[in-house]
Structure formats: structure tokens, C-alpha cells
Amino acid sequence: MQYCLLGKKRKNRLFTLIMLLTVLLMVYYSVDLSVPVQHSSSDRSNSCDRCLSYYETLEPGWSNDFYDVNQKSLAPAEDVIKLVTRIIIFSKCLQQGGRRNVQRLRNVEKRLFPYINFERLETDETNFWHSHTRWNGEVHHASVMEFDRKGHHFVRSRPINFDTGLSFWENWLQRITQSGSRGIVISASDTQLDETVRLLKVLRYFKNDYPIQIVHNADLSQDSIRLLVKYGRSEDTPEYPAQEIWFSNVRNLLSPKYSNKFATYSNKWLALIFSFFEVPILLDSDTVPFVPIDEFYKLEEFQRTGALFFKDRIISNDLFESSQLDVLKEIIHGCIGLNLTDESDIHEKIEDPTVVQVLENMLIKKHKHHLESGLVVLHKDKHLFSVLISVALQFSPISEYFHGDKDWFWMGELLSNNHFTFHPVDASNIGQFGNVVSKESTGEFYQICSVQLSHTDKDGSLLWLNGGLNVCKKASWEYDYEHSQRLADMFQDAEALRKYYQSPVKLEGIIIPDANISGWVKSGECFMFNYCTLFKEAQFGKAIKFKESEKRRFSEIVRIWNENVF
Known part of the structure; x- marks a missing residue:
């Protein structure tokens, strides 16, 4: 495996000096990023401070x-290394314990x-916190929400008791989020109303009981x-159960400068971070599950790492510029010390083969698209600071x-040196098979x-x-008709x-393309x-033809999703 050098030698020396200074400071202040520091009883009480x-x-x-991202940075790699390092050190500071x-x-x-x-948190705490509105109109302001851990039904709410001696994020994880809680979180606005209604209908079809x-x-x-x-609660039956739906407006939590910056896809960060649940499943409004939601919690990748990420299409005509890759290489090297010119260093520090593959696709093939975030499962106690990065x-x-x-x-996970992986099966194209006529080959095309x-899962199931x-x-x-x-x-x-x-889609099977020979076009x-x-x-490629029983089941989901609404 061949890797490009990380920019000019002068830049390498500069970043080495920066990181050496950072390490020396961390040692001096007892903030080793990898080895817990042993303190005497008197030192331990002051370690965080x-x-x-x-x-x-x-x-x-x-x-x-x-x-102001439009203002171009003169040293983007250096700025990002500093940004990431400051957050990582803060997370390590919190682990030190003691007085603050x-x-x-x-x-x-x-x-x-x-x-x-x-x-606002310091001057008007009551109006800092957001409100949660239940499906029946109940409003719970500045409240911690609690759900039954087995049946997942709503149990009670209680006032937030913010501890000023803890950081905001410690309060969020320890005092505002119910330990072990699980549920579905969706980022939605008026523009996603139609899709969100249809998603709720599919969740009812699967008899979802998660809030x-x-x-x-x-x-x-x-x-x-x-x-x-x-659409989430009418006509409640055992076969089509009403859903436990909550609506949370988190605008109060945001700085006025940033409140309008979180829009479209950026709202998903708000949904994930500020969800009730310690272990949420984040769904896009146009995501459609084909198995019960609980199946995603059972997948081995989540069980092992506390995070479940799926792969994106491998798109070969939207590539990084060489200058951008140079910056990313400098950032990765500066944050986790990964020597991208040394294959043994890659495999020693990155044990997961799917992550190694993603790095190869990015650094060698210059691919930009690696992760599809339409469905993400995350244990926030293990991964919150990676998400904040x-x-x-x-x-x-x-x-x-x-x-x-x-x-x-995944970049937040990588740069924070957290343990994560990807679901190992490549993304697939789903729909109707069209026969291709070729004089050069026999067999199916x-x-x-x-x-x-x-x-799909490892067994080919959707x-x-x-x-x-x-x-x-x-x-x-x-537009399309005209062009x-x-x-x-x-x-x-x-x-x-x-x-x-x-019109509704027709699902006959899937193709997982071999992007090295014939990819996504x-x-x-x-x-x-x-x-x-x-x-x-x-x-080349892999094709899976759905069985007749699968087609019937999938067509029922397609029918439910496409039913007239409004």
C-alpha cells in the first residue's frame, strides 16, 4: 500500500513542534491522553482544576x-488540529475528577x-431549557424525561437539577439523560412533514414500541x-399501534449567533445530541426500515463499539483535490499521530479493517463519500465528545x-481516537432489474x-x-423534462x-456494484x-433477487408508505 507524503518537510517540523509543546503541557498539567495519571490524595482533588x-x-x-466559514483560513490544518485538541483535552480534564x-x-x-x-444559562436558566410536548398536548419544560426500560412507555418527568460544579455536558449525560434509555430520534421541520408522516406509518407497521x-x-x-x-396515533390497534411521540424545540439552547446556522442536515446534530435517550437511533425523515427497530441495537458492530455506521455509495466522479487531501493528512497526523506513509503504522493503530478501507478510499482513491447517515445508532456516554468534535x-x-x-x-470518531467501525456490507442499489444485452458475455447481466x-445484512437480508x-x-x-x-x-x-x-417503487432485488470495475453512475x-x-x-458486482415472500412483504411497506396523506 502506497501513501503520499504529508506535505512539505517544513510543515511537518512545525506540526511536530506544536504537538510536542502540547504533550509537554499535558504532562505538566497531568493530562496524558492515553495513560491515567496517578495522583496523591491531595493532588487528586485539584487534578481537574x-x-x-x-x-x-x-x-x-x-x-x-x-x-464565518467563508473567511478562508491561512492554516486550516493547524486551526483544526488546535480545535480538536482543545476538545479532547477538555474531555480528559473532566475524567480527572476533583474540584473545579x-x-x-x-x-x-x-x-x-x-x-x-x-x-442565558447563567442569567436566566429557566428560559434556557427547552420544552418537550407530548402527543396529548402535555408540555414538560426544563424536565428530565423517564421511560420504562423494558416496555419503553413514558413513566414520568422531573425538574432538571443543574449542578453548577459540573460541566454542561456532564450535566447532560449524568443528570438530564436517563441512563440506559433507548428510543428513536428524528430531525424534522415543516419541509420534511410529508416524509416524516410516512415514516411514522412504517414504524407503526412494525409495531414499534420505542418512544x-x-x-x-x-x-x-x-x-x-x-x-x-x-398519522402517528389514529386508529390504534394491536396490529397498528399508536406511537409514543414527543416534540422538542431546542432553539433556546442555542446561541443566537448559531441558531440559524443549524439548518437542514445540520439539525441532525441537535437531534442526536439533545435527544432524551442515552442510546438513540437517529433516523432521517426519508429513511425506511425494513426490519423492526430493535434489530439495529442487536447488530454486532453496535454491540462491540457502541456506534453503528453504514457505508455510502462509492462515487468516483466527486473527488478530493490534492490540496484538500494534504490538509486532511496533516490533521490526521497531528491529532492521532497516524503516519500515513507507513503501512505497518496504519494497521497497528487502526485495527478495524473497515476503517482502514475507508482511509484507503479517501487517501489513495480520493473518494469523498464514505458514510450514509440516514440511520445512525450511538451510545452517547461512549461517543458524545466524538460527536462534539x-x-x-x-x-x-x-x-x-x-x-x-x-x-x-466518522471523522469525529477518528480524530478523537475513539473505537468505531462500519457495517461491513457495502451500500447497494435497490429497485427493478433491467436486462442488459451484451455480445461479449453469457450469463446474467x-x-x-x-x-x-x-x-443489507451479511446474509443479504434488507x-x-x-x-x-x-x-x-x-x-x-x-426541469428534468426540459433538460x-x-x-x-x-x-x-x-x-x-x-x-x-x-409513483411507488417496485423492489425486485439489489445490486452491490464492484466500484473498481463498474460503479455508481x-x-x-x-x-x-x-x-x-x-x-x-x-x-463483477453482486446481485440479490428477492424471494416472492420478500417481494410481498416489501410491497406492503411500499403501499403503506405511499398511501394518500393530508
Whole structure:
């Protein structure tokens, strides 16, 4: 395996000096990132406070506030290394225990997490906390929500008792989040209303009994909430049970400067972090599960690491620029000391083969797309600070390096040196098989073109897909009809194309393409969201044809999702 060098020697020397200084400071302040420090009883009581004094050695005015991402950083790698290191040291400080100078603690938190409205927390705590509205209209403000751990039904709420001697995140994990709690969290606004209604209907089909928390940033109207309750709870039967639905407006928690910055996909960070649950399953509104939700908690990857990530399409025509890769290599080296020029160092420090594969795809093949975040399972007690690093990266000088929120999930884990993995099965294309005629080969030769990205288990069974269950989830029929001669030849007018786009999908099977030979290719349909993949028997790719019993079950889910609403 060959790796490119990490930029110029001069930069390497600079970063070596920076990291050496950081390590020396951490040793001095008893903040070894890997080995617990042994203190005498008198030292131990002051260890956290001594650790926090590290931040007073930094340059005046330091901050993790990179709100103005349009202002290009002159040293993006150096800035991101500092950003990540500051958060990691803070998490280690909290593990030291002992007394804290509360003012010092708050000053550090304000600079590390500028999107939290700490000023309101200090001056008007009651109005800092957010409210939770239950499906029946009950409003629980500034409350801790508790659910039965076996039946998952709502038990009670109790007032938040914020301990000023603890950090905000310690309070969140220890005093606001119910230990061991599990449930579904969805980020939704008025623009995702239609998809969210349909997702609720599918969850009812699977007799889901986990509570559902819909988190929004003051962008979900009361009319939308009423419709979600209607479709989530009406006609309650044992076969189609009403759902335990909660709505949480988290805008109060956010700094005014950042409240509008969390929009579209960035709202998912709010849903994940501020969910009730210690172990939430995060779902996109256009995600469709094909197994009961509990099956995701049982997957080996989650059981082993406390995190479950699925792979994205391998897209070969959207690649990193060499300069961007140089920056990412410097960041990875600076944060975790990974020598990307030494294969043995890679395998020694990165034991998980799926993570090694992702690094190879990024560093050698220059791929940008690695993780699909339509369904994520996360144990927050184990992974919260990795997620907080992911959020910081989303607003950092390299915020545009990846598309949306997706790949910041695993980058946050990697740069914090946390234990994580990917579900080992590659992403698949799902839909109808189209026969391909070829004079050069015998045997089966198929193509699938669809907007749906599907995920299967190791035995080939369908777990979930992203993209809804229409032929096209985008209102792009007029644009596509005008710009695609092929579509203009196939359909009489844009209205005919609209009817086709909004028709239900037909699920016959999947293709997992061999991206090294014939990968994912955009077809030009559905505003360029439609991808085609090929399978050629005994040559490349993998095809799975669904059994008739599977087709019947899947078609019922497609029917439920596509039923008329509103």
C-alpha cells in the first residue's frame, strides 16, 4: 500500500513542534491522553482544576468559533488540529475528577462550544431549557424525561437539577439523560412533514414500541405537529399501534449567533445530541426500515463499539483535490499521530479493517463519500465528545470538504481516537432489474437505476433504505423534462413525468456494484439523484433477487408508505 507524503518537510517540523509543546503541557498539567495519571490524595482533588489551567497557556482570545466559514483560513490544518485538541483535552480534564473552579470551567466551555447559549444559562436558566410536548398536548419544560426500560412507555418527568460544579455536558449525560434509555430520534421541520408522516406509518407497521422524539429548531409548526400526531396515533390497534411521540424545540439552547446556522442536515446534530435517550437511533425523515427497530441495537458492530455506521455509495466522479487531501493528512497526523506513509503504522493503530478501507478510499482513491447517515445508532456516554468534535468540524475551516453532515460522523470518531467501525456490507442499489444485452458475455447481466440507497445484512437480508419509496423524491419533473432528451422522448409532457416520479417503487432485488470495475453512475433523472449500477455474472458486482415472500412483504411497506396523506 502506497501513501503520499504529508506535505512539505517544513510543515511537518512545525506540526511536530506544536504537538510536542502540547504533550509537554499535558504532562505538566497531568493530562496524558492515553495513560491515567496517578495522583496523591491531595493532588487528586485539584487534578481537574490543574488540567483546565492548560487553556490559560493558549494564545489570548483563542476560540473554537469558526462561524464565518467563508473567511478562508491561512492554516486550516493547524486551526483544526488546535480545535480538536482543545476538545479532547477538555474531555480528559473532566475524567480527572476533583474540584473545579466553576468560573474557569464556564470560561473554557464558552470558548469550546460557542453554539450553546451559556449566557442565558447563567442569567436566566429557566428560559434556557427547552420544552418537550407530548402527543396529548402535555408540555414538560426544563424536565428530565423517564421511560420504562423494558416496555419503553413514558413513566414520568422531573425538574432538571443543574449542578453548577459540573460541566454542561456532564450535566447532560449524568443528570438530564436517563441512563440506559433507548428510543428513536428524528430531525424534522415543516419541509420534511410529508416524509416524516410516512415514516411514522412504517414504524407503526412494525409495531414499534420505542418512544419517538421529533427534534426541531423552531421550524416545525403546530399544524405540522397536529398532522404528525394524527398519522402517528389514529386508529390504534394491536396490529397498528399508536406511537409514543414527543416534540422538542431546542432553539433556546442555542446561541443566537448559531441558531440559524443549524439548518437542514445540520439539525441532525441537535437531534442526536439533545435527544432524551442515552442510546438513540437517529433516523432521517426519508429513511425506511425494513426490519423492526430493535434489530439495529442487536447488530454486532453496535454491540462491540457502541456506534453503528453504514457505508455510502462509492462515487468516483466527486473527488478530493490534492490540496484538500494534504490538509486532511496533516490533521490526521497531528491529532492521532497516524503516519500515513507507513503501512505497518496504519494497521497497528487502526485495527478495524473497515476503517482502514475507508482511509484507503479517501487517501489513495480520493473518494469523498464514505458514510450514509440516514440511520445512525450511538451510545452517547461512549461517543458524545466524538460527536462534539464532528459538530466543530462542520463549522470549521474545512467544513466544505465533505458533503453535508455524513462523513463528519466518522471523522469525529477518528480524530478523537475513539473505537468505531462500519457495517461491513457495502451500500447497494435497490429497485427493478433491467436486462442488459451484451455480445461479449453469457450469463446474467443486469442493471438497476434508482434514487434509493439500500443496506443489507451479511446474509443479504434488507435492513433499510434511504430516499423514500417514490420513484423520485425531488419535485424536478419540469426541469428534468426540459433538460433530458431521453426523458422528453419517453414521456408526453412534464405532467406525465410527474406521475411517474411520484409513483411507488417496485423492489425486485439489489445490486452491490464492484466500484473498481463498474460503479455508481448518475442517470440524469430525478435532478441527478438517480444512480445506475451494473452486475455481470461471474465478472463483477453482486446481485440479490428477492424471494416472492420478500417481494410481498416489501410491497406492503411500499403501499403503506405511499398511501394518500393530508
